[in-house]
Amino acid sequence: MERMKKKKNDTLRAVIFLAPALLLIFCFTIIPIAEAVYTSFHATRYAVVGDFVGIDNYISVMTENDGWKNIINSIEYVVLSLLLALPIGVAIGSLLNRKIKGIAILRTLIVIPWILSQTVTALLWGWLLNGNYGLITYWVYLLTGQKIDLFSTAILAKILVVIVNVWNTVPVIIILTIAALQTISPDLIEAAKVDGASRRTIYFKITLPMIKPTMATALVMQSIEYFNMVTLIYVLTAGGPFKETQTLSLAAYQNGFDYWHMDIAAAYSIIIFVLNIVFSLCYVRILKAKDD
Amino acid sequence: MNKKNSSLGKTPGLDFLTVIILIGASVISLFPVLWGLSTALKTDDAVTMFPPEIIPSNITLDNFVSVFTKSDFMIYMRNSILVTLIGVVVATVVAAHAAYALTFFKIRFRKGISFFILMTSMVPPVALLVPLYMLSVKLNLYNTRILLILVYTAWRTPVLTWIMQGFFEKLPMEIVEAGIIDGCSKTKAFYKLILPISQPGIVSAALLSAVYVWNDYLVSSSFITTNEKKMISVGLYQYITQYGIKWGLLMAAVMVSIIPIIILFVCLQRKFVDGMAAGAVKG
Numbered sequence: 001m002e003r004m005k006k007k008k009n010d011t012l013r014a015v016i017f018l019a020p021a022l023l024l025i026f027c028f029t030i031i032p033i034a035e036a037v038y039t040s041f042h043a044t045r046y047a048v049v050g051d052f053v054g055i056d057n058y059i060s061v062m063t064e065n066d067g068w069k070n071i072i073n074s075i076e077y078v079v080l081s082l083l084l085a086l087p088i089g090v091a092i093g094s095l096l097n098r099k100i101k102g103i104a105i106l107r108t109l110i111v112i113p114w115i116l117s118q119t120v121t122a123l124l125w126g127w128l129l130n131g132n133y134g135l136i137t138y139w140v141y142l143l144t145g146q147k148i149d150l151f152s153t154a155i156l157a158k159i160l161v162v163i164v165n166v167w168n169t170v171p172v173i174i175i176l177t178i179a180a181l182q183t184i185s186p187d188l189i190e191a192a193k194v195d196g197a198s199r200r201t202i203y204f205k206i207t208l209p210m211i212k213p214t215m216a217t218a219l220v221m222q223s224i225e226y227f228n229m230v231t232l233i234y235v236l237t238a239g240g241p242f243k244e245t246q247t248l249s250l251a252a253y254q255n256g257f258d259y260w261h262m263d264i265a266a267a268y269s270i271i272i273f274v275l276n277i278v279f280s281l282c283y284v285r286i287l288k289a290k291d292d
Numbered sequence: 293m294n295k296k297n298s299s300l301g302k303t304p305g306l307d308f309l310t311v312i313i314l315i316g317a318s319v320i321s322l323f324p325v326l327w328g329l330s331t332a333l334k335t336d337d338a339v340t341m342f343p344p345e346i347i348p349s350n351i352t353l354d355n356f357v358s359v360f361t362k363s364d365f366m367i368y369m370r371n372s373i374l375v376t377l378i379g380v381v382v383a384t385v386v387a388a389h390a391a392y393a394l395t396f397f398k399i400r401f402r403k404g405i406s407f408f409i410l411m412t413s414m415v416p417p418v419a420l421l422v423p424l425y426m427l428s429v430k431l432n433l434y435n436t437r438i439l440l441i442l443v444y445t446a447w448r449t450p451v452l453t454w455i456m457q458g459f460f461e462k463l464p465m466e467i468v469e470a471g472i473i474d475g476c477s478k479t480k481a482f483y484k485l486i487l488p489i490s491q492p493g494i495v496s497a498a499l500l501s502a503v504y505v506w507n508d509y510l511v512s513s514s515f516i517t518t519n520e521k522k523m524i525s526v527g528l529y530q531y532i533t534q535y536g537i538k539w540g541l542l543m544a545a546v547m548v549s550i551i552p553i554i555i556l557f558v559c560l561q562r563k564f565v566d567g568m569a570a571g572a573v574k575g
Contacts, residue, residue: 010397010398010399010478011397011399011400013393013397013478013479014393014397014399017389017390017392017393017397018389018390018393018394018405020386020389020390021386021387021389021390021409021449021450021453022390022405024386024442024445024446024449025409025412025446025449025450027442027446028420028424028442028443028446028447029412029415029420029446029447029450030412031427032420032423032424032427033415033419033420033423034423035423035424035426035427036419036420036422036423039422039423039426047425047426047429047430049426092313092314092317095310095313095314096314098307098310100307100310100311103311103314106311106314106315106317106318108558108561109318109321109322110314110317110318110321111321112321112322112325112554112557113321115503115507115553115554115557115564116325116507116550116553117506117507117508117509117525118507118509119507119509119525119528119529120507120528120546120549120550121324123328123528123529123542123543123546124324124325124327124328124546125324127327127328127331127539127542127543128324128327130539132340132342133339133340133341133342133344133539134344135327135344135346138342138343138344141343147342167320167321167324171321172568175565175568175569176568176569179565179569199306224414224416227416228416228417228418230418230510231509231510235509235529249416249418252418252419252421252422253418253421253510256421256422256425256514257421257425257513257514262422262425262426265422266422266423269418269419269420269421269422269423270419272416272418272419273415273416273419276414276415276416276419277411277414279414280411280414283414284410
């Protein structure tokens with residue numbers, strides 16, 4: 001009897017404790033997703049939803065719009081960013097984990113870009129790379145004898161966007177690397193030393209394998225982050241030149257708020273949403289595997 | 293020789309190399325910021341000089357004075373502080389309750405609700421902007437700061453719930469049970485016991501959410517059109533049109549907007565790092 005009453009109390013309290021969170025999530029995540037699905041199957045004029053058009057918007061994304069190009073740009077952006085950010089992050093993180101006097105100050109300075117917003121990052125770098133007065137533009141001028149707008153060629157623009165992104169986000173990998181390294185027991189390293197293993201052997205054969213799970217988490221986490229990034233690219237290049245740096249996420253944003261094609265933007269949003277759910281399920285699996 | 297170095301002993305050569313590389317890395321980290329600062333301290337003529345001066349020969353505070361007196365910067369700043377504070381405080385409170393219920397209450401669908409919240413924390417903002425725009429126009433919430441607060445609160449709630457669940461799960465169950473036996477109800481135990489002992493973790497998670505809201509550009513740019521309601525992240529971008537890109541002014545505004553956050557970071561570094569580790573690796 002007592003126990004039953006307790007359980008009933010729990011249910012009532014749980015409802016009160018959970019209701020605000022679930023209500024907020026329902027109103028600002030679930031309903032919008034439903035709205036996006038609905039909109040993506042209709043034609044729109046600005047914010048007004050018109051006729052049902054079936055999957056025309058999706059077809060349009062993939063044929064008339066630049067759906068495929070956006071997907072390839074997204075993949076390029078994510079893969080290139082990871083290829084740079086992961087090795088740099090692990091290397092710097094490993095160096096920062098060494099016990100040297102004053103290293104804490106260097107750590108603080110190195111991770112500062114992490115707390116700067118994508119807007120600020122893009123503005124700072126946009127100014128460094130400015131085609132007329134940028135400092136880096138000047139250095140390129142010194143090397144080549146020409147004043148070039150570095151964002152005007154597709155390949156350079158793609159690379160620069162990646163570099164700026166890596167500058168902004170590599171501290172995440174650095175911090176995760178340090179956190180992972182600090183969980184390794186010093187006894188283990190000591191034992192290897194006693195056995196006569198060299199520094200290099202210890203690092204590559206013991207240290208790196210031990211932080212692999214954390215790196216896997218970082219890899220998936222950052223892929224999702226990079227895939228969904230809009231602001232940085234938008235402020236730096238607005239997708240240019242000729243949409244060569246327009247990723248899927250940027251296309252969703254620009255179709256909605258630059259071109260006012262809400263129907264196309266809704267179709268883009270749903271594509272992004274579905275891809276994210278797939279990524280997230282992978283992420284959860286990795287986390288679970290790590291927990292066990 | 294090599295062997296001697298690697299066993300316990302000091303390695304001045306290696307340390308020296310490490311420090312050199314790390315100093316190089318910090319120069320790269322800080323360079324764009326310092327270049328922005330240098331630009332902000334230049335006169336208009338010096339800003340557009342080619343070749344550019346790395347350290348300005350004439351240092352002037354004119355750009356900073358203009359940002360504070362001749363622009364809406366302070367209004368943007370006030371809006372950002374208001375929206376960030378309210379949004380993060382409400383989200384943290386709401387999430388703490390949800391996380392407590394999901395950790396300590398014996399309820400049906402507990403795992404299901406937990407998983408649902410985890411998944412919603414992974415829905416990207418960019419996929420929700422367009423439908424939320426359509427909905428907010430219909431509901432007459434478009435272009436209000438209330439909408440900003442609601443959206444940020446709602447979007448931070450799942451992440452915070454998930455992180456706090458991680459904290460609560462790691463608490464020793466005996467403490468909670470002892471508290472309940474001592475005559476506290478589960479509700480009382482939450483406010484009197486669980487919240488106070490989890491406070492450091494909760495603060496670092498909230499701090500990280502605050503930086504997220506403060507730095508966000510997408511929500512505040514998509515749902516606000518009136519100048520007086522804009523947040524600083526969008527307000528910055530505004531300088532580009534308002535002054536036809538006067539880089540000196542823009543960089544001064546950027547500097548003023550990042551200095552508070554850099555100071556906060558340097559002082560509370562430990563909390564930032566803990567917050568991120570909790571979010572990334574759960575506990």
